[in-house]
Amino acid sequence: MRSAGAISGRQAGPDAGYHEGCGHTSLSFDDLVDTLKRAGLRMTENRRAILRALLAARAPLGLDEIREHSAHHGGMPDFATVFRTMEQLEALRLVQRVHLGRPSSHFELLDPRSHHDHLVCVQCGRVVPLVDKCPVEQMERDLARRHGFTEIRHSLEFFGKCPECSGSATRKREEGGK
């Protein structure tokens, strides 16, 4: 109802050729495994698959998507397993929860050296990761000082209509994009 039924919770597709960088992270699989182990977590096929799915993602993934994508990496974790794993990864600050204006949460690897924001199409759900300089980090430090907040971080999302959807505002082509 929001605006179109095409918002399926998935980005435009692995081959939409629309992502801006994909340089989503500079973390390696081994780095991640290493951190998990050091935190006392056990390595299982599911966890490995989930990590690989996150590493391969070009945009934040929903819990369902993580489960599906994991299947391509030798795992088939239950929904609850993905949920609990994300909870742990979030606690370890390896993963970040992102709100894309949809009812459900999405997750992406969190690389302190390559923080990025998102540009989301409110109609088709396409997500463009923005790898450029984030204009807010300076502000973040100022705020921490001025308001006495600690452990500060931010979430910046841009919403709008992507070129295709802007055009179809009048043409109203079949939804589902692409």
Next chain:
Amino acid sequence: MRSAGAISGRQAGPDAGYHEGCGHTSLSFDDLVDTLKRAGLRMTENRRAILRALLAARAPLGLDEIREHSAHHGGMPDFATVFRTMEQLEALRLVQRVHLGRPSSHFELLDPRSHHDHLVCVQCGRVVPLVDKCPVEQMERDLARRHGFTEIRHSLEFFGKCPECSGSATRKREEGGK
């Protein structure tokens, strides 16, 4: 579970003296009513009360809060009524949905001339509206041009621990703050 049970979905309280500006909007009640009428919507006690509640708010309100606050303005709309009304106000771009890292949505009046972002305490839920210059508006225009997006807007939230909660990280005073 996230971090503390103190996140009740309310800001620090009408008198916490913590909001930074409250200059939340320059819209008047009459402006709002006018827009509603022009959109063909009918004016009812509930709607008037909801609008007044939004105008008086110092931070984004949850659906429940809007319902409660409306009671102080001569209305007592049902939850569903608030929900549907917010949906309409959002469509008219009079209201904006805000994600504060909580499971539920919050809403606030959207004044194009006084856009502002938020600083949220992840522990007690306190919300500080940031009325200062928003550093992102320039970026917004650039993005619209570079990516061909239209009707662009953004959502910028900062999360961290407020002074009180930062301190209690070790002292662990009873939660619920204040």
Next chain:
DNA sequence: TTTACTGCAAACCCTTTGCACAGTG
């Protein structure tokens, strides 16, 4: 009178948790 608005309650969907069994270290 026409059509929108409302309250009530049920339906939904995503999230979270309990529990017993399986698998890692």
Next chain:
DNA sequence: CACTGTGCAAAGGGTTTGCAGTAAA
């Protein structure tokens, strides 16, 4: 062997929707 991880299924919590009665214009 001890303890974490997992699947299954049910419980929760917030969000939406259908419907019939109420009220604005």
